[in-house]
Amino acid sequence: MKMTRPYIICHMVTSIDGKVTGDFLYRPECEKATEVYYEINRNYNVDGFICGRVTMESSFTNCWYPDLSAYDSVEDKRDFIPHNLSGFYAIAFDPKGKLGWKSSIIIDDDPGYGNAQIIEVLTKQVDCRYLGYLQKTGIPYIFAGETEIDVKTALFKLKNLMGIGTLLLEGGSIVNGYFERADAIDELSLVVAPVVAKGEDKPLFTDACIADYRLLDVKKCDYSVIWLNYKKDKSCTE
Numbered sequence: 510m511k512m513t514r515p516y517i518i519c520h521m522v523t524s525i526d527g528k529v530t531g532d533f534l535y536r537p538e539c540e541k542a543t544e545v546y547y548e549i550n551r552n553y554n555v556d557g558f559i560c561g562r563v564t565m566e567s568s569f570t571n572c573w574y575p576d577l578s579a580y581d582s583v584e585d586k587r588d589f590i591p592h593n594l595s596g597f598y599a600i601a602f603d604p605k606g607k608l609g610w611k612s613s614i615i616i617d618d619d620p621g622y623g624n625a626q627i628i629e630v631l632t633k634q635v636d637c638r639y640l641g642y643l644q645k646t647g648i649p650y651i652f653a654g655e656t657e658i659d660v661k662t663a664l665f666k667l668k669n670l671m672g673i674g675t676l677l678l679e680g681g682s683i684v685n686g687y688f689e690r691a692d693a694i695d696e697l698s699l700v701v702a703p704v705v706a707k708g709e710d711k712p713l714f715t716d717a718c719i720a721d722y723r724l725l726d727v728k729k730c731d732y733s734v735i736w737l738n739y740k741k742d743k744s745c746t747e
């Protein structure tokens with residue numbers, strides 16, 4: 510069967526009770542799980558990673574935002590895909606264009622993230638001057654939806670316009686939920702930390718529906734961390 514979207518592996522650290530956001534991630538008991546998580550990330554031979562706007566902000570942009578008055582308006586809301594892109598991508602699901610990037614690539618020491626070419630996935634809600642800013646900064650963007658990002662459209666474009674074959678989906682809970690509801694997750698890679706989270710912390714998928722996964726592999730990574738690998742029985746890459 511020909512794949513019309515990239516193969517998606519949702520790779521996350523979870524608490525024992527299946528949460529993925531919150532203070533538990535910063536506890537000393539979670540350190541080994543985080544180390545294992547980054548190691549697995551580097552070992553997956555993928556074309557890039559996807560994160561929601563909030564995760565990109567907390568991990569990479571530190572809430573910096575450009576002064577949009579300094580940029581031309583691009584009224585024509587069409588995809589912008591320059592040639593000569595690198596083959597490793599950081600894909601930001603940023604419907605309203607809230608992320609401020611200082612360059613077109615991710616600056617990070619970890620080879621699982623550093624030097625990734627940023628791609629913005631937007632909706633028609635975005636400010637036209639934000640498009641001018643992205644163009645000036647050399648950041649490609651695609652449109653997928655009017656107010657919410659339509660996951661299927663976004664993935665179709667990433668595959669068919671940019672030739673992207675396999676991606677890690679690396680959270681948080683909200684973007685994971687959008688993917689799960691769109692039936693767009695093929696595999697789960699869960700690093701379980703020996704910690705219970707707070708009640709208000711968010712689960713692996715916000716607003717999930719029932720779905721079946723098959724357990725492929727389980728590894729005890731040290732005395733405290735477990736890696737669980739699941740696959741969707743009916744991997745829907747059509």
Ligand SMILES: NC(=O)c1ccc[n+]([C@@H]2O[C@H](COP(=O)([O-])OP(=O)(O)OC[C@H]3O[C@@H](n4cnc5c(N)ncnc54)[C@H](OP(=O)(O)O)[C@@H]3O)[C@@H](O)[C@H]2O)c1
Nearest residue numbers: 521522529561562563564602657658680681682683684687
């Ligand atoms: N445990 C782990 O392995 C792991 C990994 C990554 C992150 N995290 C944690 O996750 C936290 C953030 O998670 P989160 O669930 O709050 O946020 P998130 O999923 O990172 O980002 C959510 C935001 O992304 C945008 N978005 C994503 N998909 C969309 C769609 N299909 N349509 C419209 N908008 C879409 C929206 O942006 P707007 O709000 O701009 O509309 C939405 O509010 C971080 O603080 C981090 O600590 C944990």
